Amino acid sequence: MIPLVLSSGDPSGIGPEIILKAWLSRHEAFIPPFYVRTDPQLLKARAARLGLEVPIDRCEPHEATARFASALPVAPIDAAFVDTPGQPDTANAPGIIEAIDRAVDDVMHDRAAALVTAPIAKKPLYDAGFGFPGHTEYLAHLAQQHSGEPARPVMMLAGPDLRAVPVTIHIPLAHVPAVLTTDDILAVCRIVAHDLEQRFGIAGPRLAVAGLNPHAGEDGAMGSEDAQIIAPAIETLRAEGIDAFGPLPADTMFHARARATYDAAICMYHDQALIPAKALAFDETVNVTLGLPFIRTSPDHGTAFGIAGQGVARADSLVAAIGLARKLADNAGSPA
Incomplete structure (x- = not known):
């Protein structure tokens, strides 16, 4: 079995601990x-700091599966990390980026079946000259x-009871209608329908499309966007054979x-998707990036600098992300 690859994220956050x-x-x-993909010394030092008995095994990707049962396999990067839990350091930016670069190279060349990324923080990277809006945009690059081929990444929050996708993401709510x-x-809907079928193994996926305004605009009484922007998209999707329906009032979309x-809720803005996803399964929800040529x-959380290095971080969401990555890779027929 080809293993998964984890990029280590920001070493000052909880990424090393949850790994x-x-x-x-x-x-x-x-x-x-x-x-x-990380600096092996970082994981050794963090394990010692937290009193965790985790043997670290430097190895190549093809050796990882055989060694996984007895040690944590680490494929080294060239950069060394500054080990300062809770205190992000721009000196770590080159290593953070190298770990991502090499993990993507691994998955694109079938040394890994899928990529699982530990959290990064944008500001330390921006301060070091990082020129991308965020992690996902860099992966698309x-x-x-x-x-x-150009890639259009699409964010999906996938939990045991809900898959939710925002069409617009990290912009102010006041800007969404424009x-x-x-x-x-x-x-977005075409990518979601394709990946639900090809990677999640769902035949004929059903997409529930949320309205933008209260009551999905209530026939124009509470806004025109639902009728003028969302409804035409649904009509086109249905003509293409995609089972999309709506626009639906968002306040009645998320009960059991x-x-x-x-099979997935298509939402118009960030919180419309993320609030129900996190309310239903905060510790089990996984951020999945659709639309990339790899999984x-x-x-579904950040670096949590405030608790880094204290031994209290929970690994539940990372464990869920690892399990889902393996399932999606198997569904997509990744090399065995």
Whole structure:
């Protein structure tokens, strides 16, 4: 079995701790083999600091599966990390980026079946000259470098009871009506429908499309966007054979009976998707990036600098991200 690869994220955050804890829970949580692209000394030092008995095994990706049962496999990067839990350091930026670069190279060249990313923080990277809005945009850039084809990443929050996708993401709520377009809704829904079928193994996926305004605009009484922007997208999708329906009032989309009628909720803005996803399963929800030529999942939380190095971070979301990455890779027919 080709293992998964984890990029180590920001070493000043909880990424190293939850990686160590995920490996320790490998038997009871049935975690599939993975290796980490990082500085081995960082994981050794963090394990010692936290009193975690985790042997670190420097190895190449092809050796990781055989070694996973007895040690945490680490495929080294060239950079060394400054080990300052809770205190982000711009000196770590080159290593953070190198770990991502090499993990993507691994998955694009079939040395790894899928990529799981530990959290990074934007500001230390920006301060070091990082020129991308965030982690996902950088992954799309790397994907295009490798494949030669442009990639449009789509965020999905996937939990045991809900898959939710925001069309617009990290923009102020006041900007959403001006930014939202029919073409964007179409592009997102097409990617979601494709990946639900090809990677999640769902035949004929059903997409419930939320309205933007209260009561989905209530026939124009509470806004025109639902009728003028969202409804035409749904009509086009249905003509293409995609089972999309709506626009639906968002306040009635997320109870149990409603969720049983669809495979993914397409939401118009960030909180419309993330609030129900996190309310239903905060510790088990996984951030999945659709639309890339490789599988990428990540925990649905950030670096948590405030608790880094204290031994209290929970690995639940990372464990869920690892499990889902393996499932998606198997569904997509990754090399065995």
